[in-house]
Amino acid sequence: MEEQILLDKIIKQESWEDLIDHIVAMEGLDPWDVDLVKLTDTFLKYIERIETLDFRIPAKVVLVAAVLLKMKAEVAWPTIRQRPTEYSFESLQDDLTSYEEIKQKLQQMTLEPGPIRIVKRKVTLDELLGALTKAVKVEDRRETRKKTLGKRIRRQIDMSEEDIEKRINALMFEIDSFLLQLGSDKVEFSKLVKTWDRDQIVGTLLPILYLATRGKVGTEQEDFFKEILISKRKEI
Known part of the structure; x- marks a missing residue:
């Protein structure tokens, strides 16, 4: 009982x-x-x-x-x-x-x-x-x-497909511009973030993940909390 x-x-x-x-x-x-x-x-x-x-x-x-x-x-x-x-x-x-x-x-x-x-x-x-x-x-x-x-x-994700595509295209343009300006094949993630706060970081990271999933860019990080490097993948 x-x-x-x-x-x-x-x-x-x-x-x-x-x-x-x-x-x-x-x-x-x-x-x-x-x-x-x-x-x-x-x-x-x-x-x-x-x-x-x-x-x-x-x-x-x-x-x-x-x-x-x-x-x-x-x-x-x-x-x-x-x-x-x-x-x-x-x-x-x-x-x-x-x-x-x-x-x-x-x-x-x-x-x-x-x-x-x-x-x-x-x-x-x-x-x-x-x-x-x-x-x-x-x-x-x-x-x-x-x-x-x-x-x-969720606020960053909760947007129309059109808005997402615009952000992805805009970020891809920024990556191309930085690579050309730096004369390098890689650009630091921190250079792509306009203001270093959580919303901006997440808002920049999500489009990069989309681009990486589509095979447009590659990402690498030597260690946790180290800089993330973004590179553009060659079109096959």
Whole structure:
């Protein structure tokens, strides 16, 4: 019965805080000294159960599971620190993003732990919820930035075919002009961008991608964040 209640909460996408509270109560965990290993194992068990029922797992539930897994690893294999441990998950955006990745990480946790052991301070339920809330807010800010960029890109794409063709032709003319002026077979992407802001960068890059797809130009970049070089391909 308790299992069904928790499954219903996840399926109905109730708050992850309610899920944590319910697991603590259901498993009889001490709210003043939460057993992170047991809490994480129970949380992951129910996510896996939801997956077998072929229901969509809410994104924030997956995120919280990833954070719990990270905390479990810290508890299982602690390292020596110069000051009391503070849970910080600012780098979470580079960590796990899907349940499959969580399962892979969970399997890795069966590896033999290192020889160092220290006694960690107790973690209360309030502290745990606070750390998880912080991680969720970090991810929310990241998603907001991604959506904002997506809207700007869509604004660049949302135009008639005639407008797109005009921009492509205009950019091709600019590339030809720069190549002639420089006496070179390549021109830097930065020279084609009139104003170095995100909208202009995206607005210039998209026509170049169209031209590259059509085989009109070639692009190369020695390394990430290095200059992109544009060259004109010979007509066959």
